[in-house]
Amino acid sequence: MKVALVQCPVWGTREPPLGLVQLSGCLKAFGIETKSFDLNNYLFRHRSESFDNLWAWEQSQFWYDRDSVEKFFVSVSATIDVFVDGVLGFSPNIIGFTVTASTFASSVLIAGHLKQKNPDCLIVFGGQGFMDSRAVSRAFAEASIDYVVPADGDSVFPELVGIIERKGDVRECLGLYFRNAGSVAYSGDPVSRTSLDSLAYMDFTDLRVQDYEDGRHLLMMASRGCVWHCAFCSSRAFGDKYRFMSGERIHQEIVYHKTTVSSDVRHIDFADLAFNGNMDRVRTFCDLMVRYPPVPQESMSWLANAIIHPELTLETLSRMAAAGCVRLIFGIESGSPALLKRMRKNYDPAIAVRVIKDARTAGIHTTCNFMFGFPGETESDFEQTLDFLRAIASSVDRVYPSRTYCAMEEFSSFYAHPEEFGIKTPITHHLYWESVDGTNTYPVRLKRCQRFELLCRELGVQVDSGVQTAVHRDEWFNLGHYYEYRREYGRALEYFYKYAAEDPCNAIVARKIQEISAAGKAGV
Amino acid sequence: MPVFAGTNCVELNNRLNEQEYAARAICLRSSPRAVFLQMDGPCNHDCLFCSRPVAYRYFNLDDYRRRFAAKIDPIIAAAERLNLTGSGELLLLPQARENLTYFNQFVHTEKMFATNGSSLTPKMIDFIAASGNRYVIHVSLHAANEILHARMAGAHTYKAVLSNLEYVRKIKATISTLRVNYIFVATTENIKDLPAFVHFAAEHGADAVVAYYNYVYRLDQKALSCYFAQDLTNDMIDQALAVAKDCNLTIHLPPKFHQASYPRETICGEVWSNLMINTEGDIITCDVAGDSRESINGKSFDEVWNGEYYSRLRSLLKTGNHACSSACFRANPSVVNDFRSHFITRGKTPEEIAEFLAGS
Numbered sequence: 052m053k054v055a056l057v058q059c060p061v062w063g064t065r066e067p068p069l070g071l072v073q074l075s076g077c078l079k080a081f082g083i084e085t086k087s088f089d090l091n092n093y094l095f096r097h098r099s100e101s102f103d104n105l106w107a108w109e110q111s112q113f114w115y116d117r118d119s120v121e122k123f124f125v126s127v128s129a130t131i132d133v134f135v136d137g138v139l140g141f142s143p144n145i146i147g148f149t150v151t152a153s154t155f156a157s158s159v160l161i162a163g164h165l166k167q168k169n170p171d172c173l174i175v176f177g178g179q180g181f182m183d184s185r186a187v188s189r190a191f192a193e194a195s196i197d198y199v200v201p202a203d204g205d206s207v208f209p210e211l212v213g214i215i216e217r218k219g220d221v222r223e224c225l226g227l228y229f230r231n232a233g234s235v236a237y238s239g240d241p242v243s244r245t246s247l248d249s250l251a252y253m254d255f256t257d258l259r260v261q262d263y264e265d266g267r268h269l270l271m272m273a274s275r276g277c278v279w280h281c282a283f284c285s286s287r288a289f290g291d292k293y294r295f296m297s298g299e300r301i302h303q304e305i306v307y308h309k310t311t312v313s314s315d316v317r318h319i320d321f322a323d324l325a326f327n328g329n330m331d332r333v334r335t336f337c338d339l340m341v342r343y344p345p346v347p348q349e350s351m352s353w354l355a356n357a358i359i360h361p362e363l364t365l366e367t368l369s370r371m372a373a374a375g376c377v378r379l380i381f382g383i384e385s386g387s388p389a390l391l392k393r394m395r396k397n398y399d400p401a402i403a404v405r406v407i408k409d410a411r412t413a414g415i416h417t418t419c420n421f422m423f424g425f426p427g428e429t430e431s432d433f434e435q436t437l438d439f440l441r442a443i444a445s446s447v448d449r450v451y452p453s454r455t456y457c458a459m460e461e462f463s464s465f466y467a468h469p470e471e472f473g474i475k476t477p478i479t480h481h482l483y484w485e486s487v488d489g490t491n492t493y494p495v496r497l498k499r500c501q502r503f504e505l506l507c508r509e510l511g512v513q514v515d516s517g518v519q520t521a522v523h524r525d526e527w528f529n530l531g532h533y534y535e536y537r538r539e540y541g542r543a544l545e546y547f548y549k550y551a552a553e554d555p556c557n558a559i560v561a562r563k564i565q566e567i568s569a570a571g572k573a574g575v
Numbered sequence: 576m577p578v579f580a581g582t583n584c585v586e587l588n589n590r591l592n593e594q595e596y597a598a599r600a601i602c603l604r605s606s607p608r609a610v611f612l613q614m615d616g617p618c619n620h621d622c623l624f625c626s627r628p629v630a631y632r633y634f635n636l637d638d639y640r641r642r643f644a645a646k647i648d649p650i651i652a653a654a655e656r657l658n659l660t661g662s663g664e665l666l667l668l669p670q671a672r673e674n675l676t677y678f679n680q681f682v683h684t685e686k687m688f689a690t691n692g693s694s695l696t697p698k699m700i701d702f703i704a705a706s707g708n709r710y711v712i713h714v715s716l717h718a719a720n721e722i723l724h725a726r727m728a729g730a731h732t733y734k735a736v737l738s739n740l741e742y743v744r745k746i747k748a749t750i751s752t753l754r755v756n757y758i759f760v761a762t763t764e765n766i767k768d769l770p771a772f773v774h775f776a777a778e779h780g781a782d783a784v785v786a787y788y789n790y791v792y793r794l795d796q797k798a799l800s801c802y803f804a805q806d807l808t809n810d811m812i813d814q815a816l817a818v819a820k821d822c823n824l825t826i827h828l829p830p831k832f833h834q835a836s837y838p839r840e841t842i843c844g845e846v847w848s849n850l851m852i853n854t855e856g857d858i859i860t861c862d863v864a865g866d867s868r869e870s871i872n873g874k875s876f877d878e879v880w881n882g883e884y885y886s887r888l889r890s891l892l893k894t895g896n897h898a899c900s901s902a903c904f905r906a907n908p909s910v911v912n913d914f915r916s917h918f919i920t921r922g923k924t925p926e927e928i929a930e931f932l933a934g935s
């Protein structure tokens with residue numbers, strides 16, 4: 052039984068897609084012949100100049116629209132054909148697609164092509180996109196799709212392959228949607244792994260680190276889920292519990308990749324939502340990295356997202372630095388204890404100030420993320436955020452003020468319970484939502500972000516993304532879109548023109564001006 | 576259930592097993608002296624002569640515990656040696672240390688495994704040393720210089736291996752529970768390096784050199800067999816012996832070709848002393864065994880050990896070694912001159928076997 056794994060656009064191109072390399076490792080550990088194909092990276096590397104920025108983060112929306120994707124695929128049909136033939140050339144019995152919201156449309160289209168060329172291949176969709184159960188029905192509306200796995204595929208997928216191979220009953224495979232007498236049935240929830248220690252290593256045989264943009268670092272996800280449940284957060288994992296690899300296991304995997312994948316790898320990015328969700332594993336990991344460096348006589352650096360934790364003492368941070376930690380990224384979000392509580396963000400800002408200072412002493416760079424206008428944020432709460440910034444100014448290396456200020460993401464708890472947070476319903480836009488009392492609007496949030504950035508400049512704190520010099524441009528760009536959304540086209544044009552005066556080459560803004568003017572909307 | 580299982584009984588079991596072998600008993604009260612457990616793992620080498628299939632299942636401790644532990648653990652406890660075999664590097668398994676920790680509970684049983692050396696890192700050596708268990712580690716090097724090593728291994732790990740071996744030597748000087756043998760799978764590619772290899776092993780503090788002839792698994796690897804370079808091989812074996820003598824190093828060498836006389840054939844003892852089990856529960860007596868096999872699934876250990884498969888082989892062996900393999904030079908060194916003793920017939924059709932034999 053042969054399994055092909057496919058990654059469709061749009062996804063990251065800096066390093067191999069984690070979901071795919073993980074699944075490939077798991078399938079191979081079960082003795083299943085597997086080959087991975089990354090259409091996303093293939094198209095990215097073969098893109099023409101006119102499609103240069105399709106992979107930019109802010110262009111993700113393009114890929115959510117099936118018509119746009121279809122048109123794009125038609126325009127690169129020769130490349131698509133080569134790819135499809137490449138997959139079928141492996142003669143797979145089963146083709147698995149790793150699907151998120153941003154890859155759904157493209158996956159459906161490619162699955163259709165494959166099925167058309169080889170109707171015998173079974174198509175399985177899985178991945179984080181199916182945390183949204185509506186995506187399951189959307190998938191089964193496509194005749195080409197046979198199974199959907201809305202769960203961690205580490206054990207479920209090999210089990211499904213095994214059952215198909217021995218022509219067993221797929222209902223025995225928990226965690227599976229399948230077609231049943233004209234409708235769709237679910238086999239039941241799988242038992243999710245409580246520890247990730249027995250997880251097979253990622254497999255980079257087909258998707259080589261060096262074939263991706265960065266080429267010299269390894270991306271690892273050594274835990275799933277988070278220990279906290281912040282109200283604004285949508286980054287959940289299947290199973291919702293925090294599950295992690297022990298320090299021993301993380302070290303073991305790094306050593307493994309050093310000896311197998313590429314000896315060029317000198318750095319690891321941990322994609323964990325909270326690398327230090329369990330402090331014991333961090334200490335063990337660091338001790339092992341110091342005692343048994345993966346590259347003797349050479350350093351191996353790493354960075355991670357972390358939560359503010361009282362056990363991040365100077366001593367622990369120094370151990371982490373000695374183990375190669377060069378940067379920690381903290382989601383600070385606010386300096387107000389009351390607002391943090393409302394956010395269900397479980398830390399004390401005073402401890403955060405201490406941790407950031409100690410990190411600097413230990414030699415670890417820090418990035419702190421902030422958001423503006425979380426429901427209930429008062430002017431006084433915001434002032435406390437500014438005070439917090441002043442307190443960390445001399446020790447923090449970078450701050451990242453959220454460019455969406457406070458986005459209402461689907462699957463977050465404040466999106467699910469807007470009334471609890473005083474948010475006006477129905478929520479018609481994830482960026483432009485308002486509070487019931489009308490005091491918290493998009494422009495209000497934007498203004499706070501600007502004040503925050505101005506203070507950063509005053510204090511000499513580096514702001515991430517190079518927007519430091521263009522706070523006002525950012526304002527015009529965003530407000531132009533905001534007023535366009537509100538159909539206040541005159542005001543929208545005003546902001547777009549202001550922007551264009553300073554950055555006349557910006558294609559997005561030029562197009563907006565043209566669209567609004569051509570439709571004669573501005574006069575409405 | 577064998578009489579000694581479950582107690583600290585290695586000595587007693589050994590003695591009884593020897594007696595039962597001497598008597599060529601069919602039904603045994605002793606349990607195997609050596610248990611070979613297949614612990615396949617991922618591999619970072621691609622050796623010229625490797626038999627690894629494209630896809631194979633890795634060892635999983637949870638699976639072992641669930642399916643086999645109750646039947647096999649007592650047998651391991653009474654065995655003299657647990658040989659962790661299989662494809663790939665067991666030290667590269669995600670739970671390598673947990674796996675070894677599990678089997679370290681059988682403190683009286685010596686553990687043995689093979690590695691290409693790149694995964695035998697200081698961390699692993701410290702861990703193995705700290706366990707207090709007796710370990711024999713076979714380091715599959717096959718070459719004593721970087722270029723040949725890269726050619727044999729299909730990987731550029733020579734320097735890493737050497738630095739690991741340096742550490743091994745340091746630790747070995749401080750404990751008595753660790754033995755390290757350097758392995759040389761002799762092929763037409765590396766046979767000329769054998770004397771240098773012995774010298775290298777002595778210099779690096781190996782306990783012994785163990786050289787084997789390469790067993791050919793695939794037709795395209797046939798030309799690698801030393802069977803096709805007999806004079807050169809004999810010559811290298813002589814030189815290797817001389818170097819070993821000079822360096823006072825223990826060496827195990829395969830029989831030479833076309834000698835005037837060979838040691839007398841003995842009755843192979845593996846059917847009395849060995850049990851090899853894989854992750855599916857399949858059981859064979861030894862790695863060159865023929866096509867028949869047993870399975871522990873749905874059976875007790877005793878139903879396997881004294882069941883149809885083992886009993887039949889033991890009775891047949893009373894009449895000569897052809898019972899399991901007519902061409903095994905372990906029991907009959909003179910068959911080294913028959914090409915059939917240089918390749919694995921298991922799983923091959925008569926036509927395929929004929930193809931292997933063509934021209935030899």
Ligand code: B12
Nearest residue numbers: 062063068069070111147149151152153177178180204285
């Ligand atoms: C790391 C990460 C990234 C990295 C990915 C890097 C890489 N090379 O892989 C980067 C930074 C590039 C990234 C980008 C984006 N991301 Co992101 N990302 C994550 C994160 C934090 C972890 C995902 C991960 O890799 N997990 C580890 C792997 C092993 O797990 P996995 O992929 O889920 O795969 C497992 C299962 O899903 C399943 N599975 C997966 N595929 C398949 C296939 C089959 C056949 C089967 C049976 C099973 C199966 O089995 C796998 C093993 O258990 C998640 C949040 C989270 N969950 O923690 C968001 C997340 C996946 N990202 C998300 C989004 C939206 C994006 C963006 C589109 C954001 C944007 N602004 O538009 C961009 C992509 C656009 C672009 N241009 O790059 C969303 C997806 C939401 C959804 N419902 O689909 C998530 C869930 C975050 C969130 N809630 O907002 N992301």
Ligand code: SF4
Nearest residue numbers: 618620621622625663
């Ligand atoms: S080290 Fe062993 S398993 Fe790995 S390629 Fe070489 S012979 Fe094969």
